[in-house]
Amino acid sequence: MQQNNELKKDIVAGIIGYLTMVYIVVVNGSILNEAGLSLEAGMIATILASFAGTMLMGFFGKLPLILIPGMGINALFAYSIIGNNGFSFNEGLAVVWMAGILFMLTAFTKMGVVLREAIPESLKHGITIGLGFFLILIGVEKSGIITAGEQSVIAIGDFTSPSVIAGIITLFIAIYLFVKGVPANFLLTMIIGTVIAVLFGVSTEEAASVHFKFSEMLFMPSFSAAAEISFWVSVFSLALILIFENMGILSSQLDMLKKTEAYSRSYRITATSALLSGIFGTSPTVSGAENAAVIASGGRTGKAAITAGILFLATIFIIPWISMVPATAISPILIIVGFLMAQNIKYLPWEQFAECIPALLIIVMIPFTYSIGDGMAFGFIAYPIVKIALGKRKEISIPLLTVSMLFFIEFVLKVIGVS
Secondary structure, eight states, X not given: OHHHHHHHHHHHHHHHHHHHHTHHHHHHHHHHHHTTSOXXXXXXXXXXXXXXXXXHIIIIIOSOOOEEEOTTHHHIIIIIIIIITTOOHHHHHHHHHHHHHHHHHHHHSTHHHHHHHHSOHHHHHHHHHHHXXXXXXXXXXXXXXXXXXXXXXXXXXXXXXXXXXXXXXXHHHHHHHHHTTOTTHHHHHHHHHHHHHHHTTOOOOOOOOOOOOGGGGSOOOOOTTTTSHHHHHHHHHHHHHHHHHHHHHHHHHHHHHTOGGGHHHHHHHHHHHHHHHHHHTSSOEEEOTTHHHHHHTTOOSHHHHHHHHHHHHHGGGGHHHHTTOOHHHHHHXXXXXXXXXXGGGGGSOXXXXXXXXXXXXXXXXXXXXXXXXXXXXXXXXXXXXXXXXXXXXXXSOHHHXXXXXXXXXXXXXXXXXXO
């Protein structure tokens, strides 16, 4: 009887987790669309990567954790790695592959411990906060709340435009649902936002049948850009974010589950899933922050993850309808996720302001340069300079100095026109 109750709890928790995270299919699909993939293919890639990673976690990790393409990481992939560097979609996937290999090296060797100790906490938080502000910028831009200015870099949008009005109304509804803790609030935001867009006459895609071949579900990365320094800087940037984000998320979620002994196993599965993402044609997966809802709902074993994984795969059959969701219904989700990431600013060591300067450079320069890689570069280059100025050369680790030098070399090559 007790086993049946536990099974029911896991199944219910898996369903709740799916409903909480299914928004990623539309949001990530739209971001991949801007990276050069069709919206339909982007959603299928998201579904398959989420299904594969979550099933791995369910069967082998035996944990109720759902893996989905990471917010912030997908922005790095689409807007910086592909957009700013001018890489093709398949060249971008090669970056995902190589970053996935580095991620796996940290999972299956002691390299993970070395990196974890080498990179200062302030820089780690700076990356997360900078990604948050970048998502906020993308969100308000997509909704039309801000636009390119004629006499300034950015300006307030046209508040007489039906799409902007629809976006603003949807944003305030999204904030209300989120702060009230309404279950599956992101999913509800997309549904309500789509209805509002239709009422305001904002164009949405028409539902159409799904057409795809098995050969189109797997991607071959292109390494034609591997000779460029920007390719390897992108690899290291993506790998660093994957490593630190997953270390933090998994530690927190396993603490909630009281299963900290499963850290190594779950970390290795997450690394494997991130590598597989490049085959399915999407940015890397991570353990979703919304897994807190799965755990709070009573999910304790891999059966919850398996339930969610099956539901993700079934989502393929409703792609014709979810593809109708407009940008005005997606942008509020980007903004709120950005808020969640930006709140890490409270962890910066404000009592040691000099220590904060490199992190603040990352935070400011990521959205201002519209490049996550360039924003990180400013902070990583500044950190050794600050330490030398304070007479603390011994606090600069070899791995940190190596990463800093790579970023510096890329900047030099940009100046002389090589990169």
